[in-house]
Amino acid sequence: MRSPPFFFDPIGYLLGLDIVVPILAQVAPLARRAASDPRRTLAAMPSLRVLPDRFTLEHQPGATFPEDDEWVALVRAPEGLTVLRHASPFAGPDAERWAGFYGDPHGLDVPGVLASVVGPLAGASIPVFVASTFHADLVLVHEHRLELAADVLRDAGHTVAA
Template sequence: MRLHIVPGQFMVEHLPHATFPEDDEWVALVRAPEGLTVVRDASPFVETERWVGFYGDTAHSLDTPGMLAGVVGPLAEAGVPVFVTSTYHADLVLVPEHRLKEATAALRDAGHGVEA
């Protein structure tokens, strides 16, 4: 699979009592019984863990098996944590920013093409 590194950095927030964020500066939202998870562009003014994203260059249908496993499997084997959110066409796989080189190497070793 061909992946590209999404420009910029992200932050992941958990808002336990929210049903929707107060602003519209988000990239992805997931609402669950334990609260709202918000992925947004990392603010230079907020001290938080920063994440970088890998995204597939080619859209796949929702019934194509193994697409996400093919990406997170090598990362798990390398001990790189992930946070994943999916779109209709592909998956956004986030890894901690300080593990980017390691994640890129693991994906390339697994046969994936990775573009910056």
């Protein structure tokens, strides 16, 4: 089953910030504090499911929109366009494939939801790419790190379904 495409243009674009790379460094310390806070609620610990699809990421310098409509998510920034696509099952062994965790829907007023996911992954040195929607977050990890990432998230208190 393919997930529907979505488009978002981050606030970082308006501020001229490259938010894709440095977000992990900013979120990890906050996530560690939140994880150690006994007042945190289950609302900040979404149940996660591993999506059956695999994804690829590409950077298109200077582009504002892809030439095709075969994308899942777009992030436009001053340095170009980041395009998230479904991975081809025919891609060669050198293709960088990403696996996705998708969380339960949550309100935008619930703090710490994304931090509860990316914090433990950062603590385990697992790189992520995040695409957030109005309702939930898609957290991607390199496909070869999927099992380790699922174990890390379970150890952090998340329910992870395949």
